[in-house]
Amino acid sequence: MSITIAIASGKGGTGKTTLTANIGICLSKLGKKVLLIDADVAMANLSLILGMQSSPITLHDVLLGEAQVHDSIYDGPQGVHFIPSGLSLDNYKRVDSERLSSVVRELEDNYDYILLDAAAGIEKNVLSAFSASQETLLITMPTSPAIADALKTKLVAQRLGSKVIGVVINFVMGEKGEINKQEVASILELPIYGSVPYDSEVRKSFMQQKVAPVSIRKPDAISSQEFMKIASRLTGLKVQDTIVEKKSFFSKLISKFRR
Amino acid sequence: MFGNMFRRISFRTKGDETSKPMAQVDFLKDFLSKHNYVFSKDFQENLGILKKKHLVDSFIVTNFDGSIIVASENSSHSEGIMGTAMLSYIKSEIPDSDTVLIKRENNWFMLFTLEKKVFIVEAGSELSNIELKALALELSILLEENKLVLREKQVMRE
Numbered sequence: 001m002s003i004t005i006a007i008a009s010g011k012g013g014t015g016k017t018t019l020t021a022n023i024g025i026c027l028s029k030l031g032k033k034v035l036l037i038d039a040d041v042a043m044a045n046l047s048l049i050l051g052m053q054s055s056p057i058t059l060h061d062v063l064l065g066e067a068q069v070h071d072s073i074y075d076g077p078q079g080v081h082f083i084p085s086g087l088s089l090d091n092y093k094r095v096d097s098e099r100l101s102s103v104v105r106e107l108e109d110n111y112d113y114i115l116l117d118a119a120a121g122i123e124k125n126v127l128s129a130f131s132a133s134q135e136t137l138l139i140t141m142p143t144s145p146a147i148a149d150a151l152k153t154k155l156v157a158q159r160l161g162s163k164v165i166g167v168v169i170n171f172v173m174g175e176k177g178e179i180n181k182q183e184v185a186s187i188l189e190l191p192i193y194g195s196v197p198y199d200s201e202v203r204k205s206f207m208q209q210k211v212a213p214v215s216i217r218k219p220d221a222i223s224s225q226e227f228m229k230i231a232s233r234l235t236g237l238k239v240q241d242t243i244v245e246k247k248s249f250f251s252k253l254i255s256k257f258r259r
Numbered sequence: 260m261f262g263n264m265f266r267r268i269s270f271r272t273k274g275d276e277t278s279k280p281m282a283q284v285d286f287l288k289d290f291l292s293k294h295n296y297v298f299s300k301d302f303q304e305n306l307g308i309l310k311k312k313h314l315v316d317s318f319i320v321t322n323f324d325g326s327i328i329v330a331s332e333n334s335s336h337s338e339g340i341m342g343t344a345m346l347s348y349i350k351s352e353i354p355d356s357d358t359v360l361i362k363r364e365n366n367w368f369m370l371f372t373l374e375k376k377v378f379i380v381e382a383g384s385e386l387s388n389i390e391l392k393a394l395a396l397e398l399s400i401l402l403e404e405n406k407l408v409l410r411e412k413q414v415m416r417e
Binding site: 124131144151160161175176179183188189 | 277284
């Protein structure tokens with residue numbers, strides 16, 4: 001029996017898909033059997049981040065009743081399994097995302113973790129991801145609009161019976177104006193699962209001939225290390241926090257000359 | 260020339276002109292306390308909490324004969340009978356229908372069955388099946404818990 005976790009944020013552009021791909025890979029590195037599902041049926045892009053965009057049978061086909069769920073599972077990087085969503089707009093309009101729960105139920109005996117990459121917002125497609133998952137992991141940025149959306153997402157997930165286990169803060173730069181970890185935890189009344197520093201290596205991972213998540217391309221990058229910590233926390237392992245230090249004037253100056 | 264260059268480098272490196280929006284932080288800290296849905300021991304009060312949590316105006320649960328099991332409002336008898344009759348008519352005409360949505364003036368009425376009960380939900384906007392089922396499941400748990408409480412009270416009385 002697997003643990004099914006929806007990765008959600010409310011706000012777009014917080015890094016849900018990047019987090020899903022990378023913690024999936026890290027869980028797999030920790031020896032877990034992992035299935036990633038691109039539950040963002042309207043704006044699917046998990047397949048692009050995994051470098052697996054040409055998958056003929058997708059979640060769209062399964063939700064439309066035109067394919068078996070086992071035919072939509074592909075072998076992803078680092079041994080993870082993956083169900084992509086279609087990139088077609090025509091099919092998206094016909095898809096009944098409410099059937100996602102039954103798809104997950106069919107597969108839950110085969111994996112330790114099923115991660116659902118939820119869409120932004122709190123519309124029907126997102127509700128399907130919450131309804132299909134036992135747990136929800138929120139991701140936000142250290143800014144008030146992103147945290148406000150995470151708050152609403154938390155309430156919606158709870159309304160649909162998904163237990164919100166914690167929050168990941170992404171794009172942390174250590175600026176004075178950022179809302180810090182303790183404050184985010186206090187506002188959302190949730191434990192912090194991770195604080196991922198802004199890392200240009202994540203962005204660069206999309207800009208390669210062969211796209212691969214940062215945890216595979218640069219496992220020693222600061223973001224990869226934090227993704228591993230988040231995955232470890234999900235499995236119940238105790239890990240130390242990453243401290244994002246605010247750089248001094250001179251260290252910033254030196255890093256400018258190094259570029 | 261050097262002065263300009265230094266100014267440019269200084270701006271690019273030292274430029275953290277941010278400060279924490281404390282008024283917004285305080286506002287957000289207060290947000291969850293306004294959406295605290297903790298059930299009490301009072302069944303009727305819990306129905307009100309459920310209404311707020313699931314963003315609906317009212318709900319009625321009936322048996323298939325139209326008799327009311329529970330209603331969030333007091334004067335729901337006729338709506339319960341009418342809703343159940345309407346749903347059973349539609350089910351007889353379209354047997355595989357799941358949920359019936361009716362828009363009346365500014366409100367939506369949603370009729371569906373779950374665990375041999377008819378649910379009639381009124382809300383300002385139409386809810387998805389997922390949202391309706393989540394409400395119905397939570398309501399069913401509350402009903403079961405209330406049944407146990409009532410049974411315990413009866414045993415105590417005897």
